Amino acid sequence: MKFILYGTEISPPVRSVLLCLKALGLECELRNIDLLAKEHLKEEFIRKNPQHTIPVLEIEDGKYIWDSHAINCYLVNRYAKNDSLYPKDHYLHAIVDQRLHFDSGVLFPALRSINYPLFYHNEHEVPEWKYDCIREAYLFCEKFLEHYNYFCGNTLTIADFHFLATITSLEAYIPVHGDQYPRLFAWLKRMQVLPYYNEVNGLPVHKFIELVHQKLRGH
Known part of the structure; x- marks a missing residue:
C-alpha cells in the first residue's frame, strides 16, 4: 500500500506521520504543500481538508484524513502487526x-x-x-x-x-x-x-x- 501524504517535511506534524509510516513499513508519496506560498489555501486543497492544515493523508479509496494524531491512530489501528505502538489495553x-x-x-x-x-x-x-x-x-x-x-x-x-x-x-x-x-x-x-x-x-x-x-x- 502506497499512500499520498500532502505536506512539507519541515512541518513537525508531517514528520510525525512520516515516522509512523516508516515504523510500520508503509510507503508514501509526499506531495509538497508550500504554506508560505499559501498553497494550502487553494480550492483544490481545501476540498481535501476544509481546515486547510497539513498533513493530509489520501487513502486507497479516495478518502482523506487530516490531523497528524488522527492519521497515526488510523495507520496503526489498520496496518500494525501488533498493538505496541498504540496499545489496546x-x-x-x-x-x-x-x-x-x-x-x-x-x-x-x-x-x-x-x-x-x-x-x-x-x-x-x-x-x-x-x-x-x-x-x-x-x-x-x-x-x-x-x-x-x-x-x-x-x-x-x-x-x-x-x-x-x-x-x-x-x-x-x-x-x-x-x-x-x-x-x-x-x-x-x-x-x-x-x-x-x-x-x-x-x-x-x-x-x-x-x-x-x-x-x-x-x-
Whole structure:
C-alpha cells in the first residue's frame, strides 16, 4: 500500500506521520504543500481538508484524513502487526491518548505561537513568556519520563513520534541540554538511534532550524 501524504517535511506534524509510516513499513508519496506560498489555501486543497492544515493523508479509496494524531491512530489501528505502538489495553491506550492531547494542546501550540508571527507577520522578536511556555512544557516532559524510557512506558508508541517531531523543532528556540533536562535529553538520544531517524526527522529539522534562525535575524 502506497499512500499520498500532502505536506512539507519541515512541518513537525508531517514528520510525525512520516515516522509512523516508516515504523510500520508503509510507503508514501509526499506531495509538497508550500504554506508560505499559501498553497494550502487553494480550492483544490481545501476540498481535501476544509481546515486547510497539513498533513493530509489520501487513502486507497479516495478518502482523506487530516490531523497528524488522527492519521497515526488510523495507520496503526489498520496496518500494525501488533498493538505496541498504540496499545489496546484500556489504561495504556488512555495514557497514549493523553500524551497525544498534550502534544496537540501544549507542545505544538507553544511552537505555533512563535512560528506563526515569525513566518507570516515578519516579527523578529519573541516575547519571553513564549520561551517560558516551552520551558514549562520541557519540565512536564521530564515528569512524564521519570520512570520510563519512552513517553508512555518502556516501549515506543506513536506518542513518541509526535513528541520527537515537535520537541526537535522547539529546539530551534530552546535547545534541550542534558544538565537542565536530563531525562528528555536521554530520550532524544534514544530516539536518534531509530534507523529512519536521520532521513525522516534529522535532516528536515535542521532545515527548519536554519530557516527559523534566518527569520530571527530578519532575513
